[in-house]
Amino acid sequence: MRLHSKPLAVWGLTLCLLLGSGPRLAASPRPEGKGVLLSQVDRAEAGGGSAERQDLNAERRKARSRFTYLALGYGLVWLALGVYLVQLHRRTARVAYEIDALSRRLAGSDQDGM
Amino acid sequence: MKARPPGGPWLAIDIAAVVSVLAAFLLALFYAPTERTMGDVQRIFYFHVPSAMMAFLGFVVVMVGSIAFLATGSRRFDSLALAGAEVGFLFCTITLLTGPVWARSAWGVWWTWDARLSTTLILWLLYVAYLMLRGYMQGDVRMRRFSAVLGILGALDVPIVYFSVRWWRTQHPTTFITERGGLEPEMRATLLLAMLAILLLFVSLLVRRIALERLRAGRDLLRMEIEEREIAPAMGGGSDRS
Numbered sequence: 629m630r631l632h633s634k635p636l637a638v639w640g641l642t643l644c645l646l647l648g649s650g651p652r653l654a655a656s657p658r659p660e661g662k663g664v665l666l667s668q669v670d671r672a673e674a675g676g677g678s679a680e681r682q683d684l685n686a687e688r689r690k691a692r693s694r695f696t697y698l699a700l701g702y703g704l705v706w707l708a709l710g711v712y713l714v715q716l717h718r719r720t721a722r723v724a725y726e727i728d729a730l731s732r733r734l735a736g737s738d739q740d741g742m
Numbered sequence: 743m744k745a746r747p748p749g750g751p752w753l754a755i756d757i758a759a760v761v762s763v764l765a766a767f768l769l770a771l772f773y774a775p776t777e778r779t780m781g782d783v784q785r786i787f788y789f790h791v792p793s794a795m796m797a798f799l800g801f802v803v804v805m806v807g808s809i810a811f812l813a814t815g816s817r818r819f820d821s822l823a824l825a826g827a828e829v830g831f832l833f834c835t836i837t838l839l840t841g842p843v844w845a846r847s848a849w850g851v852w853w854t855w856d857a858r859l860s861t862t863l864i865l866w867l868l869y870v871a872y873l874m875l876r877g878y879m880q881g882d883v884r885m886r887r888f889s890a891v892l893g894i895l896g897a898l899d900v901p902i903v904y905f906s907v908r909w910w911r912t913q914h915p916t917t918f919i920t921e922r923g924g925l926e927p928e929m930r931a932t933l934l935l936a937m938l939a940i941l942l943l944f945v946s947l948l949v950r951r952i953a954l955e956r957l958r959a960g961r962d963l964l965r966m967e968i969e970e971r972e973i974a975p976a977m978g979g980g981s982d983r984s
Contacts, residue, residue, distance in 0.1 A: 737972075
């Protein structure tokens with residue numbers, strides 16, 4: 629059954645790439661604050677004030693949490709699309725199989741009639 | 743009868759949909775700037791909003807197909823309505839999955855009985871009712887008429903969902919506010935590309951789903967033909983005996 633194999637292969641490949649080895653994302657803060665934050669990291673690692681370190685950790689936790697939700701959101705999008713595509717392909721393949729079987733049966737009955 | 747997938751321009755739409763969805767995904771992650779208050783989680787918006795639009799479009803297709811079916815009785819329009827409902831249901835599901843993920847981060851709750859959220863859930867339930875009706879009464883002519891009426895009535899929920907943020911007090915955002923108000927140009931460009939990508943995906947899936955219905959119609963014709971051939975000799979034999 630070679631029905632719809634090309635576009636589905638393209639879809640499948642795309643989904644595999646995105647789900648399996650998708651782009652690595654960094655939980656980066658907003659671009660305009662990046663330099664400040666990086667310098668804060670340096671200072672914190674070099675033994676900066678504890679309040680500063682706490683703020684930084686809180687900011688990092690927040691960014692990580694937001695990134696987790698983002699990953700969850702996009703994961704659900706790809707999952708829903710993937711499940712639907714697989715299901716659509718299976719249904720199409722099943723109907724195509726039935727058509728092939730019925731066509732053979734019809735051709736067989738034609739030969740019997742002759 | 744040969745089972746053939748829709749080719750030619752439809753294959754081009756499939757490819758364009760894959761490429762543009764991938765491009766929109768990358769732009770949403772790497773090109774669009776990070777929103778000031780919500781941070782990275784706002785990037786869900788680039789797929790959430792177009793999915794909601796396609797959920798609306800799905801019911802518009804259902805309504806158009808249903809009206810045309812009731813007017814002409816053609817199975818082609820019935821197939822269009824069914825395909826619109828199924829693809830619309832998919833995008834409505836995506837909207838309802840991505841929305842709570844954003845809400846959990848932005849509002850601190852997964853779900854709230856807000857006007858926009860509630861009316862969207864009703865839209866999803868209408869899709870479920872429509873598809874269940876189709877599933878339970880397969881092949882029945884009356885079912886096609888009932889489901890066409892349900893499809894037309896269900897489409898009435900679309901403007902209610904859309905205008906719910908204006909008609910009632912709601913938490914759901916209408917626009918994403920930046921320092922200058924409205925969307926940043928990079929955000930707008932990403933959103934427009936995502937809209938186009940999801941629209942292409944919608945068309946691509948709709949065409950595939952209509953093709954499946956066409957295959958099913960062909961299969962039903964073959965079955966009828968075989969049944970006629972098998973029943974006709976038996977009937978003929980019976981009449982000879984009598």
